[in-house]
Amino acid sequence: GAASPFLEPGTRTSANSLAIVHLSRDNLLPVILQESKGEVDGYAEGSVINTRFGSFPHTTLINQPWGAQVRASIVDTGSRGRKRKLQDQETAVEDSEGAGSTTTPGQATPKDLETASSGFVHILPPTPEVWTTSLPHRTQVVYTPDYSYILHRIRARPGMRIIEAGAGSGSFTHASVRAVYSGYPKADDDARGKVFSFEFNETRFHKMEAEVEAHGLKDLVKVSHRDVYNNGFLVDGKSPEAECVFLDLPAPWKALPHLSRSKPAGVEQDAPWVSPLRSDRTVHLCSFSPCIEQVTKTVEVMRQLGWMQIEMFEVSHKRVNVMRERVGLNMPTDRGSNLSPYDVGEAVQRLREVESKSKEFHERTQGVENGEVDVDMDDAPEAQKTNGTPAKGANESKAPISSSAKPYMMGRLIHRTEPEIKTHTSYLVFAVMPQEWTEEQEAAAFAQWPCGR
Ligand code: SAM
Known part of the structure; x- marks a missing residue:
């Protein structure tokens, strides 16, 4: 497609x-x-x-x-x-x-x-970021500040395979497929960068499938209708060979036994055991839970199953608004959105300064064209400095200098932070499952040492 x-x-x-x-x-x-x-x-x-x-x-x-x-x-x-x-x-x-x-x-x-x-x-x-803010919500979703940190920590990068459960509204799915995308599969080739997504709710599963198809992601995202607590993460009986895992489930500890390298006690599965994890790589996992009780249970089971470097984080996201103050410039505003309460008097004062500097600069560059004066770009109006080529532009431009002052460069640059941090989203538990070493791999690694064994 x-x-x-x-x-x-x-x-x-x-x-x-x-x-x-x-x-x-x-x-x-x-x-x-x-x-x-x-x-x-x-x-x-x-x-x-x-x-x-x-x-x-x-x-x-x-x-x-x-x-x-x-x-x-x-x-x-x-x-x-x-x-x-x-x-x-x-x-x-x-x-x-x-x-x-x-x-x-x-x-x-x-x-x-x-x-x-x-x-x-x-x-x-469409980008995962705008999709996250505009998607039809079927469940709680993972937002950009969380998923960008998660994808970084689980080392999702082009060519990786990610297991994700549950799929929910597909917010994380879209961010993760972009992270692992390494090109579309050719002919019968199975794509290397791929997302294996599992959803237990039938309606959500069908919606996800339709969305993945409509968004041209069918070859890169495999959605399975599955209760992962009881039935694990294999796809058509085969291992997804995942090296990254993201769990957004009410009881992640129930899914963890299926993410082992070898069959853990208590897991019902016909022999031989097939692990959904890639054996020759360290696997990085994140589990996303809103309550600390869920975290405690998850960590306990992780320890029992041999997960290492277990850490918990919380992303406290604060929005910083950076904008140009355009008071008095008669510029189109963001569709009548309020002019900021930033001190108008100060802005007008600042505007006067910019205008007078600009005038002075014009007079001086006029002089340059006549071969009279040196121009120091540090004296140039701000718009000119950031926008034009320093000095050279000032010397050679035959156009009036003010024409290069782009509307979006006008006004004073200001920023404002939200006073409050947004409410708690979830706790992020990270863990690592080390690579499995067979005796042959061990021997091969030693053989590569210059001094031998
Ligand atoms: N991460 C998703 C997103 O960003 O849009 C939201 C996931 S939502 C909070 C949790 C999902 O897990 C729900 O859709 C729920 O149906 C699913 N779920 C719950 N138990 C499950 C299970 N045992 N196996 C598979 N999915 C399950």
């Missing part, structure tokens, strides 16, 4: 592929873009995203460069398209914040028409 837009987005949006419609920073809408089915009375018939920023027919979003700003369209309000209503409702996505974004067939409400052509959206490629 086609490459996943999560892994190889290309340069433009395409039909029948997932794109993220960015309405505002906290309002992202995942949409599978549908091609127009033809024209009726001169109008393209197809799905339309209705938002409070206007109406956006899918056809206007297809074949756009990623990141493009797309303006709202006037949308036909006629009854055409109703016949496809049922079909389209399946793909309709309700905006969780109630901003009124829905995907409907060729329809727009009078309110949409009022705002049509005034609003705009940006169209973004």
